[in-house]
Amino acid sequence: MGKLGNLGARLHHGEVGYDFVKNRKLWYGISILITITAIVGLAVRGLHMGIEFQGGAVFTTPKNMSASVSQAETYAEDASGHDAIVQKLGDGSLRIQIAGTDTGASDQIKQQLAKDLDTPAEKINADLVGPSWGDQIADKAWQGLGIFMVLVVIYLAIAFEWRMALAAFVALIHDITITVGIYALVGFEVTPGTVIGLLTILGYSLYDTVVVFDSLKEQTRDITKQTRWTYAEIANRSINSTLVRSINTTVVALLPVGGLLFIGGGVLGAGMLNDISLSLFVGLAAGAYSSIFIATPLVADLKEAEPQMKALKKRVLAKRAQAAAKGEPVESADEGEPYADDEPDDAAPAVVGPRNQPASRGRGRGRPSGKRR
8 A cells, every 4th residue: 555545544543633623713714815815806807708708709710820829819909909819729720709899890800800811801700609698608507506506505404414514505605706716817718618617616526525524424423422522523533534535536636627727728729728627727626625624624613503512522621631630541532433332431532633552452441342333
């Protein structure tokens, strides 16, 4: 087993771990700062909507054009009086997008482009896109997003509980806001591919969050029957036990998307890949971050506000203080389980951290061992 596999096993067994939940205020602060930056960027710069949403004309030139992208962009802006987006296709032809043009203006622009590019006008293909088509796409996307959110909240509330549903909802809003804000700051064009990318990352973000929630639900079953761990500590254990899995799936997902964004769009100049690859790249990274640093710590905050969890935390801390006053060693939970159901009330509590293996092996002698749940 490789080093990462060994680390994953030790994290799963609780032998090592990082206290994500304890430092949740730091993660909340970082997320709030990033979200505010994204909102400010969105308010100041706005989104660069593609021609599909604004309406306009798309001109495609013949193959193997000698003019460069920058030259064609200058020609198109001079001919139309509007900003233009020019992309060089694989066969050497140019795709020129000009927003805000009508049928009459497109004919004049086509004639001028033919003259500037030194090519016959009949060989330049012109397509008009109406803004109503883009409005329909946007409306359907918002409807799909709304239905998705409602179904997600209902499902999580039934499968887990409403606190986990609320935390997952907050994490999804967090991911969408950051992704849209990055689009505004970078200035990439928003196209139907961008909308597809946004809807795709929601499913990925939710998947990563549900994996942690499922572990948390299993480990907190009958939690009030023990006095060894608080809810926040078990939540932290759930994060650590699935941490390597989250890292692996995120890295594997980001590698091909990063190839599309940085190599395909940046190095090879396939700009049409940027719209969907940027939304996927930012969304996947934000989704992995929110499932670890936002969703589960938020569930811990909501749960520990309950009277039962407050009472449990009070008992756990009192038990630890009592053990410390007597100079008794603080023991860890059994390997693979956060607590034992038949643990006597005077048993020494555990802390989150490296295991004390000798003490753990001798702890169960002289009494029946608890059944694992």
